[in-house]
Each structure stands twice: as C-alpha cells, then as structure tokens.
Amino acid sequence: MAGTILIVEDEPAIAELIDLTLKRNGHQTICAGSVEEAIRLIDHALPDLALIDWMLPGASGIELIKRLRSNKRTQSMPIIMLTAKADEADKLAGLDTGADDYVTKPFSPKELVARIKAVLRRRAPQLTDDIVETNGLRVDPTQHRVSLNGETVHMGPSEFRLLHFFMTHPERVHTRTQLLDQVWGDHVFVEDRTVDVHIRRLRQTLERSGHDDYIQTIRGAGYRFSKP
Amino acid sequence: MAGTILIVEDEPAIAELIDLTLKRNGHQTICAGSVEEAIRLIDHALPDLALIDWMLPGASGIELIKRLRSNKRTQSMPIIMLTAKADEADKLAGLDTGADDYVTKPFSPKELVARIKAVLRRRAPQLTDDIVETNGLRVDPTQHRVSLNGETVHMGPSEFRLLHFFMTHPERVHTRTQLLDQVWGDHVFVEDRTVDVHIRRLRQTLERSGHDDYIQTIRGAGYRFSKP
DNA sequence: TTATATTATGACTATTTTGTTACAGAAGCA
DNA sequence: TGCTTCTGTAACAAAATAGTCATAATATAA
Numbered sequence: 001m002a003g004t005i006l007i008v009e010d011e012p013a014i015a016e017l018i019d020l021t022l023k024r025n026g027h028q029t030i031c032a033g034s035v036e037e038a039i040r041l042i043d044h045a046l047p048d049l050a051l052i053d054w055m056l057p058g059a060s061g062i063e064l065i066k067r068l069r070s071n072k073r074t075q076s077m078p079i080i081m082l083t084a085k086a087d088e089a090d091k092l093a094g095l096d097t098g099a100d101d102y103v104t105k106p107f108s109p110k111e112l113v114a115r116i117k118a119v120l121r122r123r124a125p126q127l128t129d130d131i132v133e134t135n136g137l138r139v140d141p142t143q144h145r146v147s148l149n150g151e152t153v154h155m156g157p158s159e160f161r162l163l164h165f166f167m168t169h170p171e172r173v174h175t176r177t178q179l180l181d182q183v184w185g186d187h188v189f190v191e192d193r194t195v196d197v198h199i200r201r202l203r204q205t206l207e208r209s210g211h212d213d214y215i216q217t218i219r220g221a222g223y224r225f226s227k228p
Numbered sequence: 229m230a231g232t233i234l235i236v237e238d239e240p241a242i243a244e245l246i247d248l249t250l251k252r253n254g255h256q257t258i259c260a261g262s263v264e265e266a267i268r269l270i271d272h273a274l275p276d277l278a279l280i281d282w283m284l285p286g287a288s289g290i291e292l293i294k295r296l297r298s299n300k301r302t303q304s305m306p307i308i309m310l311t312a313k314a315d316e317a318d319k320l321a322g323l324d325t326g327a328d329d330y331v332t333k334p335f336s337p338k339e340l341v342a343r344i345k346a347v348l349r350r351r352a353p354q355l356t357d358d359i360v361e362t363n364g365l366r367v368d369p370t371q372h373r374v375s376l377n378g379e380t381v382h383m384g385p386s387e388f389r390l391l392h393f394f395m396t397h398p399e400r401v402h403t404r405t406q407l408l409d410q411v412w413g414d415h416v417f418v419e420d421r422t423v424d425v426h427i428r429r430l431r432q433t434l435e436r437s438g439h440d441d442y443i444q445t446i447r448g449a450g451y452r453f454s455k456p
Numbered sequence: 457t458t459a460t461a462t463t464a465t466g467a468c469t470a471t472t473t474t475g476t477t478a479c480a481g482a483a484g485c486a
Numbered sequence: 487t488g489c490t491t492c493t494g495t496a497a498c499a500a501a502a503t504a505g506t507c508a509t510a511a512t513a514t515a516a
Binding site for chain 4: 193194198
Binding site for chain 2: 502503504505506507512513514
C-alpha cells in the first residue's frame with residue numbers, strides 16, 4: 001500500500017503515534033499542526049489522503065474539509081476525520097460535509113490502518129497494492145511487475161502507471177486530460193497528445209499477448225479499458 | 229454531470245464561492261457581474277443553465293429572466309434564481325417570471341449542487357451521466373457505449389450525441405434547427421439538411437436490431453424518438 | 457393522379473482526430 | 487562521467503468522421 005498521507009492533528013503525541021503507525025504500513029506522511037499549515041502543505045504537494053482531526057485550534061477540521069471540497073484541485077481528495085466524540089450527530093455532520101469516513105478516538109492503529117485502506121480502495125484504487133488481473137493480464141503494484149499469461153513483460157514507469165490506472169478504473173472513458181491528471185499527476189503541464197504516444201507504447205507492449213485491444217480508442221472522447 | 233453554467237452575481241465573494249463549488253462538480257463556469265455582461269456572454273455562447281442573483285446593480289435579475297424568456301434563442305434555458313429573501317412572495321414572483329427553481333441565500337454548496345442537478349435532469353437530461361435504456365437499446369454516457377440487446381455497436385460521435393439526445397427527450401418532435409442547437413451546439417453553422425444525413429447514419433446503425441424505426445420522420449416538422 | 461414539397465440516400469471531399477515514428481533532452485545508473 | 491532508459495514533442499501518415507450536394511424516393515395536396 002503506497003500513498004502519501006497528510007496528518008492534521010494539533011496534539012503532538014497523537015500525531016506522532018499516527019505518523020509511526022502509517023510509516024510502518026508503508027505510507028509517506030506529512031504532518032500539520034493547524035489548518036493553516038495543512039493548507040500550505042497541500043498547496044505545495046497534494047497528498048493521496050488526509051487524516052483530519054475534528055478539534056483543531058483556530059479553524060476547525062470541518063472548516064478545512066469544506067475548504068478542500070470546494071477547491072477543484074482538492075475536491076476529490078479522500079478524507080478521514082478523527083474525532084474524540086463518538087457522538088452520532090458529529091459523525092453525521094462530518095460525513096455530510098464530505099469526509100469519506102471517520103475514526104473515533106481512542107482508536108487502535110489496526111483500525112486506523114484498516115479504514116485508510118478501505119477508503120483508498122474505494123476512492124483511489126490505483127493507490128492500493130492489490131494485484132489486478134484481467135484475463136491473463138496481471139499487474140502487481142508491489143513488485144512493479146506486469147505479466148501476460150504468466151510471462152513477465154517490461155514497460156516504462158509511465159506505461160505501468162497508465163495500465164494500472166486503466167485496470168483499476170475499467171469500463172469507462174477517460175479523456176486525455178483526465179488521464180494526465182490521474183496518471184501523470186497534479187500540476188503537470190504536458191500536451192494532451194503525449195497521452196497518445198504512451199497509449200501507443202503500452203499497446204505495443206501488450207501486443208505480444210493480444211491484450212492490446214483492451215485499450216480502446218473512443219473517438220472524440222478519450223480512451224477506455226474494457227474487454228474487447 | 230457536465231454542462232456550462234453562467235453565474236450572474238455582483239458580489240465577487242459569493243460569485244467565487246459558487247464558481248468553485250460548481251467547478252468541483254465538473255461544470256464549466258462563466259461569470260458575469262451584471263445583467264449587461266450576462267447578456268453579452270450569453271450572446272457569445274449559450275450556457276446550459278443560468279444562476280441569476282435576484283438583486284443586481286442596474287437591471288434586476290427578474291428583468292434578465294424576462295428578457296431571456298422572451299428571446300427565442302434563450303427561452304428554454306434552465307434558470308435558477310439566487311435570492312437573499314426567503315420571502316414567499318419573491319419566490320413566487322421568481323418562479324412566475326420563468327425561473328425553474330430558486331435558492332435562498334445563505335445556501336449550502338450541497339443544496340446548490342442538488343438543485344442544479346435536479347433542474348438539469350428535468351430540463352436538460354442529456355447533460356447527466358445517467359444510463360438510458362429503451363427496449364434493449366441502451367446508451368451509457370460514462371462508458372460512452374451503445375448496445376443493442378446487449379451487443380455493443382459502434383457509431384460516430386455525432387450519431388452518439390444525437391441518439392443520446394433523442395433518448396433523453398423522447399416522444400416529442402424536434403425540428404432540425406433544434407437538433408442542431410442541442411446536439412451540435414449553439415452557434416454552429418451547418419445546413420439543416422445535414423441532420424438528415426446523420427439521422428440516416430444513425431438509423432443504419434440501429435437497423436441491425438430493428439431499433440431504427442424508433443427514429444421517426446415527422447414530415448414538415450422534424451424527427452421524433454418514440455416507440456414505433 | 458399529378459404536381460409539388462419534403463425527405464432519403466449515396467457519393468465525394470474536406471476536415472478532424474488519432475496513430476506512428478523519430479529525435480532530442482532528461483533522468484537514472486554504474 | 488559515460489551509458490542506458492525513459493519522456494515529451496513535433497511531424498507526418500492514416501483513419502475516421504463531417505458536411506454538402508446531386509439525385510432518387512416518398513408523401514401530401516390540389
């Protein structure tokens with residue numbers, strides 16, 4: 001399980017506990033002690049998920065979530081709320097505001113990790129380490145390895161990410177711009193047409209086993225990964 | 229859910245809030261600070277929906293709506309009023325004038341989005357991503373795929389949009405000009421007769437499953453999608 | 457039924473979109 | 487550093503699609 005996680009928590013002890021837990025589970029972490037710091041960090045680099053404490057000095061966690069949700073760049077960032085209150089009303093308010101899940105303090109590291117995993121699986125399946133397989137075409141994110149009917153093939157990092165994204169989001173059209181955002185990442189400025197070239201390279205690699213026609217051109221719209 | 233939305237609001241803070249909210253929901257936006265600017269923008273490119281503030285400097289929002297409703301090109305544009313007053317009388321006046329719905333300030337982004345969605349679903353269903361199916365003929369905008377009794381068929385982008393429009397607006401006659409406006413887009417300069425050709429191509433594609441006679445010629449008027 | 461208006465159809469060309477290749481610079485690696 | 491691999495871009499080729507026209511077919515009204 002990869003992914004950079006932003007921890008927004010003002011109590012250092014708790015922040016550190018979470019930090020250690022996540023690092024042990026293979027995540028990168030960034031820590032912020034306040035909403036302002038969080039915003040600054042996010043502005044600098046978009047994390048793959050944010051863990052936000054409900055009670056924060058100054059603007060509350062809810063405020064932060066609202067703010068993130070109203071900005072295009074951060075609108076789809078997976079968010080988990082941390083709350084000391086087991087109160088149903090608060091929980092609902094949090095989910096209503098746009099959090100993907102919440103964790104009630106005190107929580108076990110195990111629970112936290114499980115919830116993060118669940119949210120990532122739902123919101124950003126390409127960030128999980130799950131092996132994806134479709135009809136002999138197999139992608140193993142952990143080993144960074146692709147195999148066609150058992151035979152390992154090599155491809156460049158971009159092609160790998162592209163294929164992985166396709167396989168974790170099959171059966172729907174992705175415009176070139178969407179692909180750039182999702183696969184190349186936030187903040188990158190490359191030509192739309194570059195996607196075509198990587199599609200070409202990916203197809204070329206998949207040709208050997210005939211999987212190349214899983215990657216379909218939808219004229220005027222983009223590309224789709226789907227059974228031929 | 230796609231669609232371009234025009235925001236007519238003189239207070240920059242509110243305008244920006246709305247702008248962000250809509251963008252995060254996948255809409256394109258155009259902003260106008262006054263009625264005059266709004267008219268200019270609309271003249272340039274017809275939005276799919278207009279959000280109009282009740283209180284505007286100079287001519288009021290109501291004036292703008294009246295004006296839009298009395299112009300053939302803009303008369304069917306979905307309109308949502310923004311009003312600070314929860315006053316029933318004003319609300320009724322707004323609806324009476326021709327707004328499709330109204331939102332009272334202060335409003336939550338969630339509410340705004342929900343109302344926009346509702347209005348679009350009612351007034352411009354082809355802008356939603358809902359799957360449409362009629363008797364084995366199925367159009368899935370997300371997948372960008374058409375199937376006849378389960379079997380995927382191919383068609384060009386124009387035919388796809390045409391079919392999608394027909395299926396989201398069945399049982400009524402559309403003139404060639406209306407089809408050009410709705411399917412090809414506002415401001416395009418093509419012959420009316422071009423529609424015939426695309427109708428022909430679409431019918432040809434649907435022939436295989438006999439769905440072609442869902443597309444009916446109404447002599448002297450236009451075309452209609454309806455059960456044979 | 458005939459004349460007329462309207463639509464259907466097929467063919468053709470222009471335009472748009474995508475595929476493919478080559479290449480130069482960047483980045484990683486030993 | 488020198489080598490290899492990878493990337494993005496540009497240029498050209500190929501393919502798909504769009505729009506128009508000419509002509510045939512069809513419906514409608516007189």
